[in-house]
Amino acid sequence: MNDEDHKRLLEKKKLVHAKQAVTEQSKQLINWWLPAIHVLQKEQVDWKLEYLACVPGGDQYNFWLQELHRQPWQAFSFSDAVILKQEDSFIHERIFHDHPSVLPLRYFPKLSHKADPDDTASGVLNRARSLLTIDDQPVYLFFARLSPVISLPLSTIIKLADTDLLLSGEDICITPMNFDWLIFRSLEDEWLFG
Numbered sequence: 001m002n003d004e005d006h007k008r009l010l011e012k013k014k015l016v017h018a019k020q021a022v023t024e025q026s027k028q029l030i031n032w033w034l035p036a037i038h039v040l041q042k043e044q045v046d047w048k049l050e051y052l053a054c055v056p057g058g059d060q061y062n063f064w065l066q067e068l069h070r071q072p073w074q075a076f077s078f079s080d081a082v083i084l085k086q087e088d089s090f091i092h093e094r095i096f097h098d099h100p101s102v103l104p105l106r107y108f109p110k111l112s113h114k115a116d117p118d119d120t121a122s123g124v125l126n127r128a129r130s131l132l133t134i135d136d137q138p139v140y141l142f143f144a145r146l147s148p149v150i151s152l153p154l155s156t157i158i159k160l161a162d163t164d165l166l167l168s169g170e171d172i173c174i175t176p177m178n179f180d181w182l183i184f185r186s187l188e189d190e191w192l193f194g
Contacts, residue, residue, distance in 0.1 A: 018059035112194030
């Protein structure tokens with residue numbers, strides 16, 4: 001094999017790898033994230049997608065733009081701006097910086113309050129709202145390990161907390177636009193806030 005053939009083969013392998021990465025990320029979001037969005041659509045509440053994915057650019061970025069024009073993403077008519085050309089999610093990074101993990105292998109922040117394990121999700125959120133003296137305000141809602149971030153009023157999250165909006169099986173973060181506080185639910189249904 002000559003150098004030109006080797007270069008073409010490496011480029012093709014790089015493209016295949018980039019496409020596979022986007023396809024896997026899209027499937028993961030369809031399974032874990034879209035059910036929550038369907039709740040918001042069904043309830044006809046106002047929400048905004050801050051971003052769907054963060055990718056380093058290049059081939060992955062281009063494949064994500066193609067993915068937006070396929071179902072189920074096409075049904076949302078998201079603009080290309082929901083795919084960010086950057087490695088990391090700035091909202092996730094801010095939370096991880098302001099509320100670092102106390103565990104080495106997964107994100108679990110140290111926060112001042114822990115919820116009663118018997119509380120419902122709406123009960124925990126109402127208690128957090130009361131103890132932290134939080135007014136209704138726009139907040140970010142996102143999974144700790146997945147890049148999509150949406151913004152919506154805290155009151156909407158509380159109203160829909162006991163639905164599939166806050167799916168179990170994934171760490172969830174709720175924080176205001178100024179990042180002053182954090183409400184966190186681990187995939188083991190441990191609620192912390194502070």
